[in-house]
Amino acid sequence: AQKVTQAQTEISVVEKEDVTLDCVYETRDTTYYLFWYKQPPSGELVFLIRRNSFDEQNEISGRYSWNFQKSTSSFNFTITASQVVDSAVYFCALSERTYKYIFGTGTRLKVLA
């Protein structure tokens, strides 16, 4: 069965600290996609990254980086030098071949000035 677990319900950090958001997934498929979305207070989910199951390369985009490890079924997201604008709810999601997404319960990140 598919499942996505985001064990951290809420994280608070002080601006400029680094923070890692955890995501653990379960799937029986060998072909799947993993995503991270950001939900600011406005409500709309904003796409951050997609990773397919055959590409275990880590990715860095500015202050954001993602660590995908199939051995531990994890797809963790790190924000370096956090800023107040990073405050949001972050969702991890899993998609198999049906293209239906299974979302985690989200992690609320609060960055304090």
Added chain:
Amino acid sequence: DGGITQSPKYLFRKEGQNVTLSCEQNLNHDAMYWYRQDPGQGLRLIYYSQIVNDFQKGDIAEGYSVSREKKESFPLTVTSAQKNPTAFYLCASMGQSNYGYTFGSGTRLTVV
């Protein structure tokens, strides 16, 4: 600019009433989805459609109905059979490759 438009942003419903949430996209995407978001529960799939005139139930379809008469439009009706409809509803679409959903800005439905 291409995107998804959901309306209204806020909606109030009396118990026993049906209400329809609008979702329109101009991205030429084939697939469209409706999700419900409750606090602490993430997003749960209500209905989805991969082609015009066809749609499938998601994980929590009871008390909801949809139609897909046009590629651009995928309205969701919350019927009186939905016991706890107060929630945030998100519509999404996706193109032919699974590069990720594009989401609308959501409709917050409250039963009064």
